[in-house]
Amino acid sequence: MGAAVATHWTVHSRRFEASAATREPAWVRGILIAIALAFFALFLLLPLVTVFAEALRKGWGVYFAALVDPDARSAIFLTLLVAAIAVPLNLVFGVSAAWAIAKFNFRGKQLLTTLIDLPFSVSPVVAGLIFVLLFGAQGWFGPWLMAHDVKIIFAVPGLVLATIFVTFPFVARELIPLMEAQGREEEEAAIVLGASGWQTFWRVTLPNVKWGLLYGVILSNARAMGEFGAVSVVSGHIRGRTNTMPLYVEILYNEYNFAAAFAVASLLALLALLTLVVKSLVERRGRQQLSVGEESGASA
Numbered sequence: 001m002g003a004a005v006a007t008h009w010t011v012h013s014r015r016f017e018a019s020a021a022t023r024e025p026a027w028v029r030g031i032l033i034a035i036a037l038a039f040f041a042l043f044l045l046l047p048l049v050t051v052f053a054e055a056l057r058k059g060w061g062v063y064f065a066a067l068v069d070p071d072a073r074s075a076i077f078l079t080l081l082v083a084a085i086a087v088p089l090n091l092v093f094g095v096s097a098a099w100a101i102a103k104f105n106f107r108g109k110q111l112l113t114t115l116i117d118l119p120f121s122v123s124p125v126v127a128g129l130i131f132v133l134l135f136g137a138q139g140w141f142g143p144w145l146m147a148h149d150v151k152i153i154f155a156v157p158g159l160v161l162a163t164i165f166v167t168f169p170f171v172a173r174e175l176i177p178l179m180e181a182q183g184r185e186e187e188e189a190a191i192v193l194g195a196s197g198w199q200t201f202w203r204v205t206l207p208n209v210k211w212g213l214l215y216g217v218i219l220s221n222a223r224a225m226g227e228f229g230a231v232s233v234v235s236g237h238i239r240g241r242t243n244t245m246p247l248y249v250e251i252l253y254n255e256y257n258f259a260a261a262f263a264v265a266s267l268l269a270l271l272a273l274l275t276l277v278v279k280s281l282v283e284r285r286g287r288q289q290l291s292v293g294e295e296s297g298a299s300a
Helices: 002-021 026-055 060-068 070-103 109-116 124-135 142-147 156-167 169-182 185-192 197-226 229-235 245-254 258-299
Strands: none
Touching (some): 060 070, 070 109, 070 156, 070 169, 070 245, 070 258, 109 169, 124 156, 156 229, 169 197, 185 197, 229 245, 245 258
16 A cells, blocks of 8 residues: 555656646747747758659659659669668667666676667768778678679678668667666566566567567668668669669759659658658557556556
């Protein structure tokens, strides 16, 4: 009974603190809201409107013709293919790394945690150059790859490797704080009751982090489809073979084919908006689940 009262009091005290923190003068709130709306309109809404306006300026016929062009279809397919390969691999790495860091103590744990953030600090162009130095014709493994007729640079494997490098922190970084906050008590209890490690993961760990996991996958997918710098270095810009959608937009723009460039760019923008909608739904669902959990804990 005492624990339930304490939990109930904690929930209500948090709500009181949150409401008290927003007790500012009306003019302060008005200025903050105006600044936020101005930035939203200037840096997000206006560019999006411009992209779609330019894409449709010459009519729907030109717009759809640009999207069904063989090179455009190849770029769209390649973008989706690279994301479809890179995101699941990042999912496996992110879950494994987060589980190891949050649930176990081992030598080098802090180093691994630090290295996960490396793609955030390394320029994507530098990341692409790293793979060229490793797998290019003059790279460390280049002669062996050429002798065995294996193509990585200027081919799909190079695009996948570069995309994996720039996107692999997203899933792990979403899961590590979440797993650390949840602690190990539930997993230890499951093991004591006879569950195996695999059963513990599927029935205890994964359900507790499913919304954070989905959120990390969405962010990773968004970055994978929109990546430019790293894939630009390793792609070779071979038209119809190694151009993803961002690279194809650049080529069209440099050729002064603005209608086609903005048409493909609008498709990228639509994918980004779809990602934003899914992200918002996941966040809302996660907050609802957290609120239900707090209310049930308070009433227990």
